[in-house]
Amino acid sequence: MLYLFCPTCQRDCDETELSCGGQAHLIRRDHASSDKDFYKYQYERKNDKGIIFERWRHVYGCGKWFHTARCTITNQVFGSYSAKEVQPPKSILANIRRSRVDFKGWVK
Amino acid sequence: MKRYSFSSIFTEGFRDNLGWEKAWTKRQPKKEYQIIIVGGGGHGLATAYYLAKNYSITDIAVIEKGWIGGGNTGRNTTIIRSNYLQESSIDIYEKSRFLYETLSQDLNYNIMFSPRGVLMLCQTEHELRAMKRTSHANRINGVDTKMVTPEEVKEIVPIININGPRFPVLGALWQPRGGTARHDAVAWGYARKCSDYGIDIIEQCEVVGVKKKREKIVGVETTKGHIKAKKVCFVAAGHSSVLADLAGFRLPIESVALQALVSEPIKPIINCVVMANTVHGYLSQSDKGELVIGGGADGYNNYSQRGSFLHIEETVRALVETFPVISRLRQLRQWGGIVDMTGDRSPIISKTPVDGLYINCGWGTGGFKAIPGSGWATAEMIYNEKPGKLASPFSIDRFLEGRLIDESAAAAVAH
Numbered sequence: 001m002l003y004l005f006c007p008t009c010q011r012d013c014d015e016t017e018l019s020c021g022g023q024a025h026l027i028r029r030d031h032a033s034s035d036k037d038f039y040k041y042q043y044e045r046k047n048d049k050g051i052i053f054e055r056w057r058h059v060y061g062c063g064k065w066f067h068t069a070r071c072t073i074t075n076q077v078f079g080s081y082s083a084k085e086v087q088p089p090k091s092i093l094a095n096i097r098r099s100r101v102d103f104k105g106w107v108k
Numbered sequence: 109m110k111r112y113s114f115s116s117i118f119t120e121g122f123r124d125n126l127g128w129e130k131a132w133t134k135r136q137p138k139k140e141y142q143i144i145i146v147g148g149g150g151h152g153l154a155t156a157y158y159l160a161k162n163y164s165i166t167d168i169a170v171i172e173k174g175w176i177g178g179g180n181t182g183r184n185t186t187i188i189r190s191n192y193l194q195e196s197s198i199d200i201y202e203k204s205r206f207l208y209e210t211l212s213q214d215l216n217y218n219i220m221f222s223p224r225g226v227l228m229l230c231q232t233e234h235e236l237r238a239m240k241r242t243s244h245a246n247r248i249n250g251v252d253t254k255m256v257t258p259e260e261v262k263e264i265v266p267i268i269n270i271n272g273p274r275f276p277v278l279g280a281l282w283q284p285r286g287g288t289a290r291h292d293a294v295a296w297g298y299a300r301k302c303s304d305y306g307i308d309i310i311e312q313c314e315v316v317g318v319k320k321k322r323e324k325i326v327g328v329e330t331t332k333g334h335i336k337a338k339k340v341c342f343v344a345a346g347h348s349s350v351l352a353d354l355a356g357f358r359l360p361i362e363s364v365a366l367q368a369l370v371s372e373p374i375k376p377i378i379n380c381v382v383m384a385n386t387v388h389g390y391l392s393q394s395d396k397g398e399l400v401i402g403g404g405a406d407g408y409n410n411y412s413q414r415g416s417f418l419h420i421e422e423t424v425r426a427l428v429e430t431f432p433v434i435s436r437l438r439q440l441r442q443w444g445g446i447v448d449m450t451g452d453r454s455p456i457i458s459k460t461p462v463d464g465l466y467i468n469c470g471w472g473t474g475g476f477k478a479i480p481g482s483g484w485a486t487a488e489m490i491y492n493e494k495p496g497k498l499a500s501p502f503s504i505d506r507f508l509e510g511r512l513i514d515e516s517a518a519a520a521v522a523h
Contacts, residue, residue, distance in 0.1 A: 001417060002408070016418055020408035022362070039508040043360035043451050047349035049411045072363075072410045 004056055005080040008064040021055035024067045025087055025108070049073060051096055051103060053088055056080075069096060109304040112216055131296055132176070132303035137310050140336040141169045143490060144328060146315050146351060147343035148172025150181040150291075151468055151475065153298035154483020155343060155490070160305040162484070163491040168307045169337075171330060173314040173347075177295035180345050183445035184476040185368050185402040187381050187392065189226040189286035191253045193242050194513050196501035197454060198249045203498060204481025208289060211480060217297030219289045220395070225380035226286030227256075227264060229430070231275035232386050239281040253283040267377050267433045274429065275387055288381060288392055294479055318355040318465075325464035341466040341490055346411065346446025348469035357461045359469065360450055360507045366405040366473050367415030367444040371437040373397030387426030398440060401427060405447060405473060415444035447472050454513035457485055457499040466490055467504075
């Protein structure tokens with residue numbers, strides 16, 4: 001069972017309360033964008049084996065979105081941060097580096 | 109290769125079974141091949157096999173990171189069916205089911221194909237309507253399925269509870285020619301036959317880099333050294349994105365864990381496959397007597413090969429309501445595999461932005477049933493350097509062009 005911290009409720013929630021929203025920090029595209037850009041936004045998601053940054057929603061709780069850093073191999077979680085952030089905060093990146101020395105940092 | 113036959117079993121019986129050969133030869137990589145298949149699961153081996161059988165190409169290496177049959181080919185619930193909705197899916201899945209019928213004879217390896225029938229339950233009005241639509245689509249395209257009434261369901265599966273109360277059985281889509289097969293045997297059978305054709309099967313060899321010259325593939329870098337090739341095909345299921353990253357492009361794929369479990373073995377109680385989409389679970393009984401049970405995929409990307417516990421609970425809880433008789437059974441084993449999900453839940457058999465590099469992936473939660481058909485279509489694509497009739501609808505471009513092949517409702521359970 002995955003336990004994630006909801007920054008709005010300020011408590012840990014288990015997987016059953018949450019819903020995953022996929023890759024975080026995407027640049028949104030709308031109908032005015034080119035087909036290629038829209039395809040990249042809609043389908044070509046990062047699918048990294050290792051550290052990922054993703055969106056979660058506390059559906060059966062406050063209903064608010066937040067961001068999480070997680071390792072897809074071990075499911076180790078490196079902390080949550082506000083959905084308002086446009087890139088992972090330094091504290092989260094430092095958290096990851098503490099256990100993953102080879103972590104190269106966040107790539108857009 | 110020594111043929112498996114009644115007479116060979118008979119003669120070996122008199123020789124203490126000392127004359128059997130290893131099913132396939134374990135090879136070290138040569139410097140160069142015409143074609144390299146990355147991924148030694150069912151789809152990869154089938155691709156190599158049909159390249160050799162249909163096009164007489166045997167200068168092929170099948171490279172496997174782990175061991176043959178250790179990935180999703182050995183981790184699925186062994187169900188074979190072709191009751192899909194869209195024409196292009198029906199074509200490839202039905203081709204596959206058709207090839208399964210004679211696969212044991214073709215490979216000279218008993219894959220234990222058992223066309224015991226597949227029953228897809230309808231437990232809501234909406235599902236009933238959707239399944240009727242599927243049954244019409246099947247009929248138009250020559251797939252032998254029909255709708256059956258709740259009473260007929262009870263006759264086919266006497267242990268089922270059709271009265272609910274929460275999810276009464278309102279009908280079912282019945283494909284009598286669907287069924288199961290021994291999954292490991294499919295991989296082993298293909299591997300044995302490939303080895304017999306002279307194809308090199310290289311296990312414990314991971315691809316760590318892709319060599320390109322002006323956007324054309326020239327070889328792969330592996331843990332066993334550099335191997336040159338004119339054509340390369342990635343058939344790596346859940347790890348396709350990792351390989352695509354090495355080749356410098358991205359795929360419209362997300363990898364998630366899907367799990368299955370088996371109960372303790374019991375006497376035969378169910379002689380077909382039952383799928384219950386609404387309550388999220390499906391079950392069949394293996395020849396050993398274990399109930400093979402599958403459920404939903406995890407709701408988030410991961411490569412953990414475990415899956416979350418809550419999905420097991422969800423699956424079993426649902427099945428107990430439909431099959432009250434299994435409520436006291438104990439779980440014997442549980443395992444997970446990493447499945448490659450596309451946006452429309454249909455596979456990708458396609459050329460890639462890199463010249464000479466092909467890809468077969470995106471089978472998501474339903475790849476086992478497609479192994480022969482997928483290998484057939486991929487071999488055709490690699491040989492002709494362009495996808496044939498079976499594969500062309502499944503190109504990567506379809507996502508850009510908006511020509512999706514929506515099969516999100518075709519899985520055993522909604523993922």
